[in-house]
Amino acid sequence: MSKSAKGSHHPLDDLLRTDRIPHIWCPGCGIGTAFSACLMAMKASGIDLERTAMVSGIGCSGRGAGYVKLDSYHTTHGRAIPFATGMKLARPELNVVVFSGDGDLFAIGGNHFIHAARRNVDLTVVCVNNLNYGMTGGQVAATTPSGSKTTTTPVGNPEAPFNLPLLAFASGATYVSRWTILHSRELTESIEEGLVKKGFSFIEVLAPCPVNYGRRNRQRPMDTLRAYQEKSIIMNDADPTRLQIDFDRAIILGKFVDTERPTCVESYDRTCRPPMEPADEEKAA
Numbered sequence: 257m258s259k260s261a262k263g264s265h266h267p268l269d270d271l272l273r274t275d276r277i278p279h280i281w282c283p284g285c286g287i288g289t290a291f292s293a294c295l296m297a298m299k300a301s302g303i304d305l306e307r308t309a310m311v312s313g314i315g316c317s318g319r320g321a322g323y324v325k326l327d328s329y330h331t332t333h334g335r336a337i338p339f340a341t342g343m344k345l346a347r348p349e350l351n352v353v354v355f356s357g358d359g360d361l362f363a364i365g366g367n368h369f370i371h372a373a374r375r376n377v378d379l380t381v382v383c384v385n386n387l388n389y390g391m392t393g394g395q396v397a398a399t400t401p402s403g404s405k406t407t408t409t410p411v412g413n414p415e416a417p418f419n420l421p422l423l424a425f426a427s428g429a430t431y432v433s434r435w436t437i438l439h440s441r442e443l444t445e446s447i448e449e450g451l452v453k454k455g456f457s458f459i460e461v462l463a464p465c466p467v468n469y470g471r472r473n474r475q476r477p478m479d480t481l482r483a484y485q486e487k488s489i490i491m492n493d494a495d496p497t498r499l500q501i502d503f504d505r506a507i508i509l510g511k512f513v514d515t516e517r518p519t520c521v522e523s524y525d526r527t528c529r530p531p532m533e534p535a536d537e538e539k540a541a
Contacts, residue, residue: 293443298353311337312356313365315360315392329343356381358399373427375456376428380451394407398418399418399420417501420434421433425513426496429513431455436462437462483507
């Protein structure tokens with residue numbers, strides 16, 4: 257019996273490599289919800305999917321590119337943004353989406369992130385932040401909350417984590433937002449906005465990692481989702497310096513930056529292209 261006859265057709269089947277299902281993500285992981293929101297946004301945005309590519313790095317979230325039925329690139333660790341940048345510079349007409357995790361994008365890939373935002377490369381970057389290195393055993397990450405236990409900080413993380421929206425804002429991103437997987441409608445709408453926004457768009461997605469992060473911090477399976485529900489406060493246009501994630505007090509969500517400035521390609525064209533001769537201008541016209 258066919259799938260359609262069974263009534264099992266999924267609304268994202270046309271964008272999924274169903275031959276690669278089941279996926280690798282653990283029960284309770286939030287990456288699947290973030291990935292689904294990203295694909296739904298791509299369909300709703302109206303962008304030409306024949307001219308759309310997804311790029312990801314290494315890690316649990318980095319497996320996303322392998323499940324999408326588009327031109328996709330599963331790149332080396334921390335290098336998703338350089339690959340995406342090269343693609344956008346070579347083919348400016350493409351829609352390029354980076355879908356990866358906090359470790360890949362902000363630890364080994366952190367330098368690439370800040371310079372792509374500084375240059376305002378026309379990319380949409382979706383970062384699934386699960387507060388640790390989930391794929392490789394639950395080590396401490398640049399986003400792990402202070403005091404949290406991981407395999408490499410068994411008595412608690414002594415370091416302060418990155419405030420990702422602040423880092424994106426300070427680096428020059430033209431669109432910055434944060435949502436949790438529990439806010440799937442707002443998340444989908446935000447990714448859609450980022451896709452059609454000209455310039456460097458950054459969407460942080462807070463997602464639970466119950467297997468590695470959760471159990472080491474004695475969290476029950478629903479504790480993170482309960483915190484998302486009870487502690488989240490939507491504050492659009494909030495000051496990016498005040499967006500630290502605090503599971504005890506408040507988790508600020510919303511759209512924080514939505515501005516305009518020339519993209520990387522526009523700046524290069526304006527600065528580096530030689531002026532056209534009158535005859536060439538007439539031909540171009």
